[in-house]
């Protein structure tokens with residue numbers, strides 16, 4: 001992946017197996033977010049291929065990738081100004097019904113009710129009528145995940161879902177991700193190494209746009225390169 | 237986004253008043269009222285696009301003038317009215333598809349540029365292609381193939397009936413799940429894509445809907461006013477519509493209707509002063525400065541609602557748009 005003269009990702013080969021939680025860690029600027037952008041279709045790679053479920057999706061636009069079952073949350077929660085949480089979730093839910101259903105009052109009410117009950121399940125019922133952008137940072141990130149999960153994606157890409165959250169929120173979210181992991185393939189980018197180690201089946205360590213180490217949590221923990229890069233950069 | 241009872245009542249009041257006018261007023265005022273309804277429709281057409289979907293069309297007159305001119309062209313050559321209306325719809329569809337496609341494709345500021353260019357070039361074309369359009373002199377529809385065959389009251393009822401039907405449909409659209417998708421596209425395009433929405437298609441669709449509403453206004457104009465001039469296609473009118481919408485208050489439907497009525501009326505009243513555009517311009521600047529949400533957001537000081545410091549006011553659990 002290149003931005004003008006800057007090569008941000010190169011010689012990168014990532015394979016995520018169905019059913020696993022695959023964590024990507026690495027210092028700031030390593031290219032983790034860019035990698036997720038490329039996977040989700042936010043950015044078109046300047047070279048290389050992306051396959052999902054055996055299909056080549058390199059040139060499939062983002063909205064169609066989402067429909068194929070690729071859900072994602074963004075590192076920077078910038079949701080929908082002027083739209084309430086319930087509406088945002090209703091929006092996510094109505095995606096798969098034909099546009100003429102969007103005009104039906106009964107159908108909309110039904111989806112609105114489903115949206116509300118989903119927010120209740122997520123413990124966010126009290127935010128239902130608040131504007132998405134008026135929520136606290138932690139709640140916005142939580143809502144992101146609820147939105148991404150609304151259509152039961154087969155692959156969930158989470159970009160630093162815990163960044164900016166309080167310690168208790170982190171623990172709660174960690175437990176949720178573990179729960180999700182039973183049903184979903186997840187690519188998890190995060191800085192909280194201990195959390196990542198305890199959730200992930202496999203870990204890729206990125207540095208300067210490359211994956212330098214890949215393996216099980218214990219393998220990565222033992223790797224000298226990973227320690228050097230990660231701890232070195234983190235302490236710098 | 238937040239639905240208020242006051243706006244609900246204002247809408248009903250506007251519609252009822254509009255429909256009651258013909259019962260009380262002499263014929264002359266009916267013409268004026270029908271005119272205002274036609275301009276209001278044009279304002280609604282832009283509010284759907286600019287207010288609800290956030291798409292800044294600066295060429296709305298193209299969608300208004302093309303069907304109007306098509307009717308004029310067919311009818312002035314002796315074609316029957318039904319054929320003229322069908323041709324107008326076809327011409328509108330072609331223009332709206334072309335403008336919508338390119339405006340959406342270029343996106344952002346490109347939307348402004350493409351729509352403005354469409355309006356400007358059609359205006360020039362109408363001036364130059366005198367054989368077809370009558371050039372500067374414009375076209376005049378014969379009485380027999382216009383609404384003038386009806387009595388003034390009946391003419392008015394046709395306009396008012398269509399006008400309220402369009403207003404009603406636009407409100408339905410704004411509050412539906414489709415309106416929600418428009419609001420989301422306006423508020424965060426990229427997120428919409430990430431959720432699986434084909435944003436380009438939605439933009440093209442809403443451009444077509446908006447063009448359709450403007451087209452209804454244009455067709456009514458041709459059939460009621462009967463005199464067509466290139467200005468009806470031009471950047472002047474296109475820009476004026478933007479002012480109506482912002483003046484009254486975008487994304488409210490009622491606001492732009494009021495904006496259109498106020499602006500058009502003031503223009504007629506102030507017409508006698510040479511510097512009237514300056515007065516209108518200052519009014520617009522004042523509103524944008526002190527009431528950026530438009531005139532409809534102004535409330536008498538005593539009744540101004542206090543905002544709770546934490547977040548926006550709650551909206552009802554339905555789609556809550558409008």
Ligand SMILES: Nc1ncnc2c1ncn2[C@@H]1O[C@H](COP(=O)(O)OP(=O)(O)O)[C@@H](O)[C@H]1O
Nearest residue numbers: 003006008026027028029030031032033034035
């Ligand atoms: N739009 C862009 N244009 C130029 N450089 C960019 C752009 N986006 C990201 N980068 C660069 O790419 C590198 C990787 O960024 P990013 O993927 O956000 O890293 P991470 O998420 O691992 O912190 C950084 O050096 C960043 O400056």
Ligand SMILES: [Mg+2]
Nearest residue numbers: 032033034075
């Ligand atoms: Mg990042």
